Amino acid sequence: MTDIASSSSIPLGRRPNKSTDAAQARVRRRYRSEARFRAYGLIALAITTVFLVVLIAEVVRKGAPAFLQHSLLLDVSVPADLVPPDKRGDAAAIRGADYFPVTRDALMAAIPGIESRSAEKTLTRLLSPGAADRLANMIAADPSLIGQTVRVPLLLSANADLYYKGVGTPITSRPGRGIATPSGTTGEITILTSSNDFADDLVALKRRLGERSAALVVEADRLQRFGSAGLADKVRELREEAAALRDRFDHPKVEEALDGSLPSLLIAINGGLVKVTRLSDSAVSGDVLLPLSSQADAPSGAWNLVTYATPEGNRKAADQEVAFLERLRDLGAVDRHFNFRFFTAGDSREPELAGIRGALMGSALTLFVTLALCLPIGVMAAVYLEEFASKNRLTDLIEVNINNLAAVPSIVFGLLGLAMFLNFFGLPRSAPLVGGLVLALLVLPTIIIASRAALKAVPPSIKEAALGVGASHQQAVFHHILPLAMPGIMTGTIIGMAHALGETAPLLMIGMVAFIVDVPKSFTEAATVLPVQIYLWSDLPEPAFQYKTAAAILVLLVFLFAMNGAAIWLRKKFERRW
Amino acid sequence: MAVEKSLTNEALAVRPQPAKAAKVMARGVDVHYGAKHALKEVTVDIPEKGVMAFIGPSGCGKSTFLRCINRMNDTIPTCRVTGKITIDDNDIYDPDLDVVQLRARVGMVFQKPNPFPKSIFENVAYGPRIHGLARSKTDLEEIVTSSLRRAGLFEEVKDRLGDSGTSLSGGQQQRLCIARAIAVEPDIILMDEPCSALDPIATARIEELMGELMESYTIVIVTHSMQQAARVSQRTAFFHLGNLVEEGPTELIFNNPRDQRTQDYITGRFG
Numbered sequence: 001m002t003d004i005a006s007s008s009s010i011p012l013g014r015r016p017n018k019s020t021d022a023a024q025a026r027v028r029r030r031y032r033s034e035a036r037f038r039a040y041g042l043i044a045l046a047i048t049t050v051f052l053v054v055l056i057a058e059v060v061r062k063g064a065p066a067f068l069q070h071s072l073l074l075d076v077s078v079p080a081d082l083v084p085p086d087k088r089g090d091a092a093a094i095r096g097a098d099y100f101p102v103t104r105d106a107l108m109a110a111i112p113g114i115e116s117r118s119a120e121k122t123l124t125r126l127l128s129p130g131a132a133d134r135l136a137n138m139i140a141a142d143p144s145l146i147g148q149t150v151r152v153p154l155l156l157s158a159n160a161d162l163y164y165k166g167v168g169t170p171i172t173s174r175p176g177r178g179i180a181t182p183s184g185t186t187g188e189i190t191i192l193t194s195s196n197d198f199a200d201d202l203v204a205l206k207r208r209l210g211e212r213s214a215a216l217v218v219e220a221d222r223l224q225r226f227g228s229a230g231l232a233d234k235v236r237e238l239r240e241e242a243a244a245l246r247d248r249f250d251h252p253k254v255e256e257a258l259d260g261s262l263p264s265l266l267i268a269i270n271g272g273l274v275k276v277t278r279l280s281d282s283a284v285s286g287d288v289l290l291p292l293s294s295q296a297d298a299p300s301g302a303w304n305l306v307t308y309a310t311p312e313g314n315r316k317a318a319d320q321e322v323a324f325l326e327r328l329r330d331l332g333a334v335d336r337h338f339n340f341r342f343f344t345a346g347d348s349r350e351p352e353l354a355g356i357r358g359a360l361m362g363s364a365l366t367l368f369v370t371l372a373l374c375l376p377i378g379v380m381a382a383v384y385l386e387e388f389a390s391k392n393r394l395t396d397l398i399e400v401n402i403n404n405l406a407a408v409p410s411i412v413f414g415l416l417g418l419a420m421f422l423n424f425f426g427l428p429r430s431a432p433l434v435g436g437l438v439l440a441l442l443v444l445p446t447i448i449i450a451s452r453a454a455l456k457a458v459p460p461s462i463k464e465a466a467l468g469v470g471a472s473h474q475q476a477v478f479h480h481i482l483p484l485a486m487p488g489i490m491t492g493t494i495i496g497m498a499h500a501l502g503e504t505a506p507l508l509m510i511g512m513v514a515f516i517v518d519v520p521k522s523f524t525e526a527a528t529v530l531p532v533q534i535y536l537w538s539d540l541p542e543p544a545f546q547y548k549t550a551a552a553i554l555v556l557l558v559f560l561f562a563m564n565g566a567a568i569w570l571r572k573k574f575e576r577r578w
Numbered sequence: 579m580a581v582e583k584s585l586t587n588e589a590l591a592v593r594p595q596p597a598k599a600a601k602v603m604a605r606g607v608d609v610h611y612g613a614k615h616a617l618k619e620v621t622v623d624i625p626e627k628g629v630m631a632f633i634g635p636s637g638c639g640k641s642t643f644l645r646c647i648n649r650m651n652d653t654i655p656t657c658r659v660t661g662k663i664t665i666d667d668n669d670i671y672d673p674d675l676d677v678v679q680l681r682a683r684v685g686m687v688f689q690k691p692n693p694f695p696k697s698i699f700e701n702v703a704y705g706p707r708i709h710g711l712a713r714s715k716t717d718l719e720e721i722v723t724s725s726l727r728r729a730g731l732f733e734e735v736k737d738r739l740g741d742s743g744t745s746l747s748g749g750q751q752q753r754l755c756i757a758r759a760i761a762v763e764p765d766i767i768l769m770d771e772p773c774s775a776l777d778p779i780a781t782a783r784i785e786e787l788m789g790e791l792m793e794s795y796t797i798v799i800v801t802h803s804m805q806q807a808a809r810v811s812q813r814t815a816f817f818h819l820g821n822l823v824e825e826g827p828t829e830l831i832f833n834n835p836r837d838q839r840t841q842d843y844i845t846g847r848f849g
Contacts, residue, residue: 390655391655459692461688461690461692462692462694462695463653464650464653464686464688464692465688465692465693465694465755465758466694466704467650467653467681468648468650468681468685468686468687468688468759469681469682469685469704469705469708469758469759469761469762470678470679470680470681470682470705470708470709470762471678471704471705471708472678475708479704479708480694484695
């Protein structure tokens, strides 16, 4: 009553008048401010989305190749003396046999005519040290294969694999115009042509020499401007080199040598391949990479000039390897398949043999220990603090410190674990048990806080209802409040577990960062975990490991997304209204 | 007529307590919530069977007193109760008394229907189960059925006892809560504004139900609706600012209050 009386007593002039210009301006301003606020939100969202999309796209782009693997599908003849006849029932003896000659012979049979030791070595290096694992398993499963010829995929080395995944060189080829005459079929040969087929290449080469000479002069000038005495020698060297290049550039018709800083020029002739080392208008000399079938003249159009555009010095695969790999591809021996090994093998120094099974098992064992400790302890602590603890200074102190613990840097928990579990209790180093204990310390505050929030969210009317029908406090908590809080507790637990799954720093402190080949089978064996595996691989120089790193990140992300998805699903499924 | 009534009033006021001892006796009950003195020196007798209504403006302490009768105030850490309350001459604040046993004897129905988010059957069966009232599954079903029937809900839900209690309408939920309360065979049922969240039809249904239940139970109801108090109760107590101002037969309280404050409240001059 009094409200109405007082509101009607406001003088007319003070009431909001919606028709004046000022009022309309105020309304417009309010709309503008709302639109602006929406725009800020949208911009923030867009930026976040862009970052996330770029991040994930980059990881997927880098990681996807690691899920594929190339092998050579070759006919391998297994010699009868590979394993002594009396040991053919023994799988270990079969696996322990020396397969290197077997695979080498199969490879040499695929590309016949290789004579030089170095070429042979290059060829056998295309295979992984674990190339014959599959073959050994096949023979172990069926010893009757000994003495027979088996068609089996031989795992390629990481470099060869990368080459087939496109980390190679653009290859162009153009037919020769003149009649080419090779001087031999292997070793160092010269090829003469009846036309000036190589003139263009020579011109291009000379032009490069000119460019490089100019660049060296610029560099020398730059150094000279510093005027330091120590640089004088360097400047003189550069100038001499520039002059030498200039000299070669100035004599266009003189024969030139090719080196690794230029694109490689090769001649494909008579079924072989020759790498050009010296070049003039109508003659080249070079090394035979793939043996020629004959010394016969090759007519116009029957031979090709092949260019590997990336200079040899700038790529992993040397010309010889590229030649072999291209030949093997032409033979149809290259088999591309899903990289199951990535999920079944432990770590390895060889990228093509390395897998994440060990890290996955380590993560699983560690998380199991964490969950087994955290869930009961965390939930019981939360129930006690929320429902039973008397509100006094001590519980306040505990509460504040639990919140503080949630903010402690994880590395500190790692140090604590090192001091406590390893040094004091003498638990095994690098073990999932200790990792789980440390992560439990880390996750416990999260779970306690989440559980308390979930317990607090259960309306007091439910507790009153239970007490009202004569349930004891404990019965009310365990029959009604805890079950209703469970979805929230589960959500918090899963998010805490996801946090633990991605945690690296504390595990470094307790030695879970070791290079471990064997897949761990118990809680006390040395193990590593996924994020640490990623950290280890990211540190390795081999490009193949960079792909493995991205692939392992993808696997980790899949697990994290799955866990968070499960948390959301639980929340949605058990969400209820009172 | 008026004279006769006032005489009756006088007679009632001076009449000694009935020979039959009251079901609930409160003597000098004080309640403090921390520093707040919520209930002051309340002395009242609640007779066995029938309905007693507590009325009064918001914050007057009537709900507080109600919650003292089954010691529901124990759950509030800052709450302190002094004085003496007895049920059947047993002091319910006796340290030896088991509060769970007490609450089994003194059922409660809350302002907002609060069924457990479980099936209708489980809602009613929970109390008998924790108190071990049923020896077999058939026993338990019998108790649930009869409780639902006495709460006037059975016909409406007999085909869907497995449905969630929260799926019922507000009035049905409140009757489910009543069924849940009577399933443990209490002597006393406390109702804290049981109809304030319900529509008039559901309210009428609950009031009708109270009329039936008062034959076998002592019912204490807190209500804001004076009409409701007048309709359902035999005795009424008026609380104001933590004091029990006046208590007596409902008719007398409404027709012929002794205290000016009661007079002002029931005629709508404040509140």
